[in-house]
Amino acid sequence: MKSADIDFMRLALAEAQLAADLGEVPVGAVLVHQGKVIGRGFNQPISSHDPSAHAEMVALRQASLAQSNYRLPGTTLYVTLEPCTMCAGLLIHSRVSRLVFGASEPKAGAVVSRSQVFEQAWMNHRIEVEEGVLGDECAELLSSFFRARR
DSSP, X not given: OOHHHHHHHHHHHHHHHHHHHTTSOOOEEEEEETTEEEEEEEOOHHHHTOTTOOXXXXXXXXXXXXXXXXXXXXXXXXXXXXXXXXXXXXXXXXXXXXXXXXXXXXXXOTTTXXXXXXXXXXXXXXXXEEEOTTHHHHHHHHHHHHHHHO
């Protein structure tokens, strides 16, 4: 695990806290290119009335606008929770090079836990994956959020 991975995951955790503060499921993401954050986001489907407003989607939309390009090669996405099927597809279509995530998602994770979207032979883009970076902290933020809601 690289120290930069830890530093950027801490930024993603800060984004996740913003989601929690709004009553959204606390997932946060930052997109990095050449050591610089070019997009950030947190889950906001409830507050934005947008079912696609997952942390990854928000961060990649912001980065695409900033880069004036819907393709984001050479980037790394840091996200606190393993992406769902929608977001895994988004990463492929936007040509993100690397994914670093914290906690796995045993019910709906689409990278290693369930459907393994990146491993499908017909996908035309491959993404390097690093899992478990600050995984305990990411999982605890989610667990404490749901404990408080019960």
